[in-house]
Amino acid sequence: MSTLVIAEHDNGSLKGATLNAVTAAQAMGADVDILVAGANCGGAAEAAAAVAGVGKVLVADNAAYEHQLAENVSLLIAEVGAAYDNIVAPATANCKNAMPRVAALLDVAQISEITSVESADTFKRPIYAGNVIATVQSADAKKVITVRTTAFDAAAAEGGSASIEAVDAAHDAGISSFVGEEVAVSDRPELTSADIVISGGRGMQNGENFKMLEGIADKLGAAIGASRAAVDAGFVPNDMQVGQTGKIVAPDLYIAVGISGAIQHLAGMKDSKVIVAINKDEDAPIFQVADYGLVADLFDALPELESKI
Amino acid sequence: MKVLVAVKRVVDYNVKVRAKADGSDVDLNNVKMAINPFCEIAVEEAVRLKEAGTATEVIAVSIGDKACQEQIRTALALGADRGIQVETESNVEPLVVAKLLKGVVDKEQPQLVILGKQSIDGDNNQTGQMLGALANMPQGTFASEVVVDGDKLNVTREVDGGLQTVSLNLPAVVTTDLRLNEPRYASLPNIMKAKKKQLDVYSPADLGVEVTSHLTQVSVEPPAERQAGIKVEDVDQLVDKLKNEAKVIS
Ligand SMILES: Cc1cc2nc3c(=O)[nH]c(=O)nc-3n(C[C@H](O)[C@H](O)[C@H](O)COP(=O)(O)OP(=O)(O)OC[C@H]3O[C@@H](n4cnc5c(N)ncnc54)[C@H](O)[C@@H]3O)c2cc1C
Ligand SMILES: Nc1ncnc2c1ncn2[C@@H]1O[C@H](COP(=O)(O)O)[C@@H](O)[C@H]1O
Numbered sequence: 001m002s003t004l005v006i007a008e009h010d011n012g013s014l015k016g017a018t019l020n021a022v023t024a025a026q027a028m029g030a031d032v033d034i035l036v037a038g039a040n041c042g043g044a045a046e047a048a049a050a051v052a053g054v055g056k057v058l059v060a061d062n063a064a065y066e067h068q069l070a071e072n073v074s075l076l077i078a079e080v081g082a083a084y085d086n087i088v089a090p091a092t093a094n095c096k097n098a099m100p101r102v103a104a105l106l107d108v109a110q111i112s113e114i115t116s117v118e119s120a121d122t123f124k125r126p127i128y129a130g131n132v133i134a135t136v137q138s139a140d141a142k143k144v145i146t147v148r149t150t151a152f153d154a155a156a157a158e159g160g161s162a163s164i165e166a167v168d169a170a171h172d173a174g175i176s177s178f179v180g181e182e183v184a185v186s187d188r189p190e191l192t193s194a195d196i197v198i199s200g201g202r203g204m205q206n207g208e209n210f211k212m213l214e215g216i217a218d219k220l221g222a223a224i225g226a227s228r229a230a231v232d233a234g235f236v237p238n239d240m241q242v243g244q245t246g247k248i249v250a251p252d253l254y255i256a257v258g259i260s261g262a263i264q265h266l267a268g269m270k271d272s273k274v275i276v277a278i279n280k281d282e283d284a285p286i287f288q289v290a291d292y293g294l295v296a297d298l299f300d301a302l303p304e305l306e307s308k309i
Numbered sequence: 310m311k312v313l314v315a316v317k318r319v320v321d322y323n324v325k326v327r328a329k330a331d332g333s334d335v336d337l338n339n340v341k342m343a344i345n346p347f348c349e350i351a352v353e354e355a356v357r358l359k360e361a362g363t364a365t366e367v368i369a370v371s372i373g374d375k376a377c378q379e380q381i382r383t384a385l386a387l388g389a390d391r392g393i394q395v396e397t398e399s400n401v402e403p404l405v406v407a408k409l410l411k412g413v414v415d416k417e418q419p420q421l422v423i424l425g426k427q428s429i430d431g432d433n434n435q436t437g438q439m440l441g442a443l444a445n446m447p448q449g450t451f452a453s454e455v456v457v458d459g460d461k462l463n464v465t466r467e468v469d470g471g472l473q474t475v476s477l478n479l480p481a482v483v484t485t486d487l488r489l490n491e492p493r494y495a496s497l498p499n500i501m502k503a504k505k506k507q508l509d510v511y512s513p514a515d516l517g518v519e520v521t522s523h524l525t526q527v528s529v530e531p532p533a534e535r536q537a538g539i540k541v542e543d544v545d546q547l548v549d550k551l552k553n554e555a556k557v558i559s
Contacts, residue, residue: 069475070438071447093468097450100403100438109404109523112433122527127431128326132335135527176447179463179474192469196557220558232488238453238467245347245427245487247469253557263325270535274555276547282540291538291555294547304544309558 001120003030004058004081006037006089006099009044011066014051016193017090019154022051024147025088026155027117031055034162035080037073039066049164052156060167067178068094074101075171081106084142091146091248103144110144111136115151129244129267149192150250150271184237191240194223196253197272199242200235201227201265203258203279203298207235212302213257219309225249225269227259243268258298261286278302310420310457310479312355312364315410315437316348316384318377318399319430326430328529335529344380347425349387350485353492354455355423356388363457364421366390370413372406374399378508385503386495392508397520403431405520407439412516414444419480421462426451426484437484447477450484 003025008015018034025032034048037060045059058080064072077098081087087102089095091113103110114123115133122137123145191197198213198220210224217224225247226240242249244267254272259265261277261284269275270289277290280297287293294301320326321341329336344352358364369384370393371377377399381392395409414422422444424437441448449455449464453472456463462477467486495503513520541547551558 067473067475070450071441074442093451093466096434097438097448100435101442101448103435104404104407104439104442107404109402110433110435110439111524112435126532127529128320128335129429129432130532131326132328132529133532134529137525137527138523139525140523173445173447175445175478177476179476181468181470181474182472183470228487237471238486238488239469239471244429244432253551253555264322270532274551274557275535275538276551287538287540289535289538291536292547292550293538293540294544295540296544301544305548308544308548 001028001030002084003028003032003086003088004084005032005034006077006087006095007034007044007048008090008092008094009036009038009041011038011041012043014044014047015092016154016190017092017149018048019051019157020149020152021088021090021147022054022155023152024114024117025086026053028086028120030086033058035060035077037065037076039063045164049162050158050160052159054160054162056163056165058165058167060169062170064170064172068098069176069178070098070101071173071176072171073098074105075173076169077102078105079169080167086143086145088145088147090149095146099144099146106142106144108140108142108144109138110146111138112146113148114145115148129263130270131263148248150248184239188217189221189223191223191225192247192249195251196220196222197225197249197251198222198255198257199225199227199259200230200257201259202229202233204230204235210236215306216302216309219306227265256286257302259286260284261289310364311366311368311417312358313414313417313419313422314351314355314367314369314384314389315422315424316352316369316371316380317345317425317428318342318371318373318380319345319428322346322429328531332528332530334526342376344383345425345428347427347485349492350487350489351423351425352384352387352389353490354485357490359388368393368417368419370395370410372397372401372409381508382503383495385506386500387493391506394508394510395516396510396512401520402522402524403433403435404439404523406436407443408518409513409516410440411443412518421479421481421483423483423485426486437482441482446480446482448482448484449475449477451486452483453486453488455483455489
């Protein structure tokens with residue numbers, strides 16, 4: 001049994017999500033190789049080779065893969081993946097974009113966002129915004145799988161000594177091109193891998209007030225998240241949305257401020273170890289999942305919290 | 310240009326769905342059904358393209374049993390011109406949905422196919438991408454802005470780091486994210502008009518597609534319950550609990 005893990009990276013370095021996918025792949029009882037598709041991605045390939053328990057790292061270094069365009073990358077993954085039993089990727093935006101194309105090219109189903117490996121062909125995955133966990137069995141000889149990263153520990157980033165092999169397949173489908181990007185730069189930890197996350201909702205009233213969360217986040221080394229309502233209202237950018245259709249987080253501590261606790265928001269954070277809710281409405285549903293609930297006006301509570309931690 | 314929109318019938322997003330006690334399936338008895346929210350956004354985008362004079366015809370397609378005609382009628386009331394139902398059992402895997410949509414694409418030759426990014430029942434996030442591969446069309450997934458630019462389509466996408474813009478050759482596939490637009494409500498006269506719009510029904514065989522099953526749902530279960538928490542009196546108590554009981558801050 002052999003598994004190809006698709007690396008999430010920014011060419012220069014490997015993203016942590018890859019390490020969680022490696023752990024899921026190892027749970028399938030398989031030899032694990034990693035595919036790094038990118039341009040000038042030697043840095044990411046070397047980092048992948050250092051991951052514990054990896055057999056070899058295949059590197060497709062070509063301009064066609066620079067921006068992870070799904071039309072190009074999917075052709076590559078389908079070709080390289082032909083030699084493997086499983087093709088596994090973290091459920092990042094890039095991999096969610098490309099992997100279903102891979103599955104269709106191979107004429108197999110995709111199993112999205114698995115949270116556990118029950119056996120070689122059986123997996124668990126959340127459905128209905130995480131209100132139900134389904135156990136699904138695949139009849140496909142080759143399996144295409146994305147992994148919910150919060151459900152698997154990260155494999156050790158060091159200690160491995162995989163060989164690095166170049167793959168020269170250059171697939172440029174020629175039907176799409178990259179125009180530009182607006183990427184938020186932040187010194188804070190990444191939302192999906194931070195130990196502490198503090199999120200604001202509609203109750204924050206405006207983007208300016210998110211500064212009150214920043215002060216606390218700086219003191220705690222936390223990442224900042226948001227509800228859909230806060231993003232829709234333009235308080236903060238889309239990459240901060242936590243939830244069913246945003247990012248899934250499971251930090252040691254999640255602090256929800258001015259967030260009511262809709263099903264769709266809970267879907268993205270209810271596996272956090274400790275949940276704190278600050279809300280002025282004592283009946284807000286967020287209190288049903290909170291370990292510690294504080295019924296208070298956030299404009300009083302946040303400055304006080306910042307001064308006391 | 311002709312625009313095809315895929316709409317799925319799903320449980321209403323306000324319903325908290327539960328697993329049946331025997332774990333055989335989810336309990337959908339008497340729950341409210343609706344058009345998948347992302348599909349509603351897809352219909353709205355297509356209708357706006359028509360209102361802008363870019364689209365000439367908007368066709369709403371749904372795959373499922375007869376009940377999904379209700380969601381096609383919703384799309385027609387929102388402004389789609391005609392509907393297509395591909396008659397199958399109610400729960401078809403994304404790969405098969407994509408093959409059936411490819412069959413409709415071959416028949417109708419649209420320049421643009423708009424789908425939701427995700428069904429809120431299965432949370433798959435697959436169908437649009439699969440259709441793209443099967444029809445060899447480029448894709449703009451998780452779209453927050455769609456601009457037709459001559460024979461190209463510029464799509465701004467919501468990605469992990471922020472926003473990315475890609476340029477796609479037409480015909481193309483787009484999947485909608487939440488912030489692409491805010492769907493309108495259907496007016497009563499439009500709901501009445503929708504009842505008279507054309508709705509064709511095809512079988513998978515009409516489209517030359519064999520309905521297969523690659524996955525079996527073995528069982529379902531509720532997620533792990535969280536232990537009930539407490540309400541703290543004030544910020545001091547909260548800080549104390551976090552430091553000394555939960556030990557998550559120092
Ligand atoms: C298809 C679909 C997908 C969705 N995906 C997501 C998703 O991924 N993530 C997500 O978050 N949502 C998602 N939603 C939206 C979700 O249903 C809710 O609308 C949203 O989470 C509400 O955000 P909120 O809690 O910030 O706002 P509200 O529900 O308006 O809650 C605001 C809260 O702030 C409190 N408050 C107000 N002022 C103060 C104050 N001064 N001090 C203290 N508390 C105060 C109020 O008591 C209230 O509880 C989705 C919805 C749909 C239909
Ligand atoms: N049975 C269906 N009928 C019509 N469209 C569908 C169907 N299933 C999925 N889709 C489309 O594919 C999108 C993504 O669904 P999924 O891949 O299941 O998350 C939906 O928002 C619809 O636009």
